[in-house]
Amino acid sequence: MKWFLGHLDQVAQLMLNHAVLALIPLVVGLLLALPLGWLAKRYRGLYSPLIAGTGLLYTIPSLALFILMPLVLGTGILDPVNVVVALTVYTVALLVRTVADGLGSVPDEVVQAATAMGIGRLRRFWSVELPLAVPVIAAGLRVAAVSNVSIVSVAALLGISQLGSLFTDGFARNFLDPIVVGIGACMVLALAMDLAILLLSRAATPWLRTRVAA
Amino acid sequence: MISFTDVTKVYLGGTTAVGGLSLTAPTGKITVLVGPSGCGKTTSLRMINRMIEPTSGTIEIDGRDTASLNPNELRRGIGYVIQSGGLFPHRTILDNIATVPLLLGWDRAKARTRAHELLERVGLDPVLGKRYPNQLSGGQQQRVGVARALAADPPVMLMDEPFSAVDPVVREQLQDEFLRLQGDLDKTIVFVTHDIDEAMKLGDQVAVMRVGGVLAQLASPAKLLADPHDDFVADFLGRDRGYRALAFAEAPELPLRDEPVVLLGSTVALAAETAAGDRWVLVVDDAGAPLGWSEPERLSGLIDRDHLHRGGTVARIGGSLRAALDAALSSPSRRGVLVADDGRLVGTVRAQDVLSAIERRPAGAVA
Amino acid sequence: MNLLWTWLSNPENWQGSSGIPVRVAEHLAYSAATLFLAALVGIPLGLWIGHTGRGRVAVVNLVNGVRSVPTLGLLFAAVLVVGPLLGGDIAFLVPSIFVLVLLAIPPILAGAYAGVEGVDPGARDAARGMGMSSMEILFRVEVPCALPLIFSGLRSAALQVVATATLAASVSLGGLGRFLIDGQAYRDYGQMAGGALLVAVLAVLVDLVFAGVQRLVVSPGLSPIRSARRVRTRAQLAANPT
Structure with a gap:
């Protein structure tokens, strides 16, 4: 506790880095997963290859992916971009399936009713299918957010500065306090992101709330 | 039990x-x-x-x-x-x-x-x-x-x-x-x-x-x-x-009438002659099973399956009063077709005959 | 890219007690021991929860909770706390395996639980109606029907363990993580990239092995491909009714 109070600034700075490294991939990953998931749902033949392909990406261990990224991107090993791109890959891998299944969970009658009213395909996607798929997509997003926070800390082994640096520092100095503080901060961050997504998804689906209230 | x-x-x-x-x-x-x-x-x-x-x-x-x-x-x-x-x-x-x-x-x-x-x-x-x-x-x-x-x-x-x-x-x-x-x-x-x-x-x-x-x-x-x-x-x-209750009432001996029939594939002329002035004639197959009613006046050539009127239901002899009555009511000639257990034509019955059989049952009777 | 190939194609790296085959074997040993222990705890517990319906809320919270714990931090903390109590090689091995097991239990538990939970209530009801005892229902109906999800739990646990066993090297254990950590220390990018590639390949291979075993063990009546075929035959039947 004493260590924590004495290093508040440092922990806050690391937490901010950590949050940025975890958040950017989440947003970019979601934006990429939406069209891919739509394709997988729209063209049934694409579903299996897309899901299997992205699933394969998910099998690559995070530390390995961080290290292999420079080969693909031409970046330096210490470049945080490696972490951001690698996590984006994981996020996409996780979310393509969720988006496809979420869109698939929209009742057929609703889509057909929208079509019968003359709502165009793109507009139908934005105004009908996507909003109704929000609960499922948000659930996947929460999983991705929480695991991203945990994975980011691994990048400390490569010397990329974030909350994971507290683990490596503490371990190198045989000093438990920073490690415990790091674990706590990571969990707080994960919880905060989880909660934020939950609240956003609730705000985006007011019709679900009224049903609960009734 | x-x-x-x-x-x-x-x-x-x-x-x-x-x-x-x-x-x-x-x-x-x-x-x-x-x-x-x-x-x-x-x-x-x-x-x-x-x-x-x-x-x-x-x-x-x-x-x-x-x-x-x-x-x-x-x-x-x-x-x-x-x-x-x-x-x-x-x-x-x-x-x-x-x-x-x-x-x-x-x-x-x-x-x-x-x-x-x-x-x-x-x-x-x-x-x-x-x-x-x-x-x-x-x-x-x-x-x-x-x-x-x-x-x-x-x-x-x-x-x-x-x-x-x-x-x-x-x-x-x-x-x-x-x-x-x-x-x-x-x-x-x-x-x-x-x-x-x-x-x-x-x-x-x-x-x-x-x-x-x-x-x-x-x-x-x-x-x-x-x-x-x-x-x-x-x-x-x-x-x-x-x-619906008639479905559980076994039909008594109903007054059957012989029905003139023609085989499937007969000429329309033969059918008209068999009908002997009636509008409808019953068509059967080689085994004597009824196939449907035909209206010779409106046809020419040979009688084939496409010409048959299939609206009428067929009742089994010894079956229920409901089946017999329904056969009569649904038949275009108003004559209900009754068959034996093996599916062969036995004769036809009129709705009024079924109704009198119903009338003759004791009041409040239950099968 | 060249550095990677130079390292991989150097025969010296394939020999001796710190060569690639030995590291692969170590990596597999850690992973297998972890999975075995995690399955020993997770599967019976998951089956019990699914069968009795007790403790569902606890499962969900446990799975979510463990997911938010940063593995690396937990590993370091475990080694620092438990290590001094043990001494020797075991000082690093036991806490590492412990953390890996902790990580592997939730997916296995959740898979077993969800598998049993998801068994068609009609099949369960019919089994009871035919006079099967509670244990007969569990082992003759629920477990076989739950196998696809039990396997998917095991597979995601296996992927996670193979990936995370890499971190064991950072607390001076063996395994493929050694190449990543040592490469980092010696600024040898070829070794790092080679090790990373090997871990990735190993993860995919392990998953394939599990997929193969799953194919052998799980009843073909449970594979979704067959139901797709049924839909097709149904459509055909509808097209030309007999």
Whole structure:
């Protein structure tokens, strides 16, 4: 506790880095997963290859992916971009399936009713299918957010500065306090992101709330 | 014989599902429990094999109190068929059917032979035996469900809406085959349904239940239609009760008329001559089975199947008054076609003759 | 890219007690021991929860909770706390395996639980109605039907363990992580990239092995491909009724 109070600034700075490294991939990953998931749902033949392909990406261990990224991107090993791109890959891998299944969970009658009213395909996607798929997509997003926070800390082994640096520092100095503080901060961050997504998804689906209230 | 004596089931929270039910399901007969949802019919059924334990009262099978038996052994001796089929998705059709024999310790070969036999008995192609449930249609799965319940040849069968998840055409087929099967097997069956027509068709006796698990009336279908105990039963039975009751009244000797016929493929000229001034002439096949009515004036050339009027129903001789009357009413010539058991034409009957036969029955008669 | 190939194609790296085959074997040993222990705890517990319906809320919270714990931090903390109590090689091995097991239990538990929970209630009801005992229902109906999800739990646990076992090298254990950590220390990018590639390939291979075993063990009646075929045959039946 004493260590924590004495290093508040440092922990806050690391937490901010950590949050940025975890958040950017989440947003970019979601934006990429939406069209891919739509394709997988729209063209049934694409579903299996897309899901299997992205699933394969998910099998690559995070530390390995961080290290292999420079080969693909031409970046330096210490470049945080490696972490951001690698996590984006994981996020996409996780979310393509969720988006496809979420869109698939929209009742057929609703889509057909929208079509019968003359709502165009793109507009139908934005105004009908996507909003109704929000609960499922948000659930996947929460999983991705929480695991991203945990994975980011691994990048400390490569010397990329974030909350994971507290683990490596503490371990190198045989000093438990920073490690415990790091674990706590990571969990707080994960919880905060989880909660934020939950609240956003609730705000985006007011019709679900009224049903609960009734 | 299964007998309920003052059986009550009160669920946690105080809902009474079954209230003081007493009834007897006679050996070798089909007893149907029917009623609106919440009338406790399924609860009553499931208390027989102790899937649900009664709060009070006794249920006896052939004089033995079920509460005194080991529940699993009791269940192994009772066939059980449910609405969704409840087939085991990880086992082949044959293995599904062989489940209870294997539980009872039969050897594998004997259990498989038995399963094969039953597969055919319920009208399924033996090649289906090696398939898995998810490769079968809903109707086929339901047949497997019945075969599985019959596998150890239990004297008692419990059936919980077994045919309600399939479409009407298949349901009709399954019901007919079920009756045919029961004709051979004479099981003691308790059958739950919410469909009054199914109850009337299948039941030797029908127990109409009202919400709260109270027996409103227990009687044969004909008696129910002729004499509903109260407004609830009458409403539940629905319209056209007088007409539907005729289905349970065996037709007496009806005054038959010879009907001039022509063979399929005859010339229209021959048909017109046979009709001898009448508008309609009956067409039969080589075996003498009626095919349909034909109107020679409006045709030329040869009479083929496309020319036949198929509106008329065909009644079996010795069948019900309802079938005979319907045959007459639905025939374009107003003459109802009656056939023998082998499908051959016997003669025709007019609606007024059927009606006078109905009139001649004693008042309040019940089949 | 060149550095990677130079390292991989150097025969020296394939020999001796710190060569690639030995590291692969170590990596597999850690992973297998972890999975075995995690399955020993997770599967029975998951089956019990699914069968009795007790403790569902606890499962969900446990799975979510463990997911939010940063593995690396937990590993370091475990080694620092438990290590001094043990001494020797075991000082690093035991806490590492412990953390890996902790990580692997939730997916296995959740898979077993969800598998049993998801068994068609009709099949369960029919089994009871036929006179199967509670244990017969569990082992003859629920477990076989739950196998696809039990396997998917095991597979995601296996992926996670193979990936995370890499971190064991950072607390001076063996395994493929050694190449990543040592490469980092010696500024040898070829070794790092080679090790990373090997871990990735190993993860995919392990998953394939599990997929193969799953194919052998799980009843074909449970595979979704068959139901697709059923839909097709149904469509055909509808097209030309017999």
